[in-house]
Amino acid sequence: MERSYIMVKPDGVERGLVGEIIKRFELKGYQLLAIQLFKPTREHLQEHYKDLKEKPFFPPLIEYMLSGPVVGMVWQGREMVKVGRRMLGETNPLNSNPGTIRGDFCIETGRNLCHGSDSVESAEREIALWFPSGVIQWERTKIQKLIYE
Ligand code: IDP
Ligand code: MG
16 A cells, blocks of 8 residues: 655635545545645745755745645555546646546646645655654555455
8 A cells, every 4th residue: 555645735725626636535445544734834845845946936836835725635545646646637737637636627837736746755755744743544444345356
């Protein structure tokens, strides 16, 4: 089982898409291990996006992420990182297929609603950054057998 850090960005929170995004991961069969509304500091966001700090879009990205609260979540399941990103869609929403979150609900790369970890290593780094006191590792009983062979 893998874990991924999935985050609803400020545009998604303000547009009332938190429930819709949670619903998609729940209906897929993934398991929620942590969820919190955050008002992160600039330093926290710079750390989250540290791999992008040389990019020209880094300053506007940080301003966008500071524009309102975000909802951070940890989801768990088989191939969670890869499938999670597929469910979000492409970075540029205009390249995202209908049926993905970005494909269905947004237009611009700089307002693309959501974040998903891009590798198992970055997922674990991001989970530790956003949930330093840990997540709730709970067992599902019957439903686990209905979702996994
Ligand atoms: P990802 O969110 O699909 O993993 P990254 O390359 O990690 O994409 O970039 C992080 C975020 O930075 C994107 O989700 C998007 O909000 C923003 N971003 C990426 N590339 C651009 C760009 O070319 N222009 C403006 N914003 C960008
Ligand atoms: Mg990324």
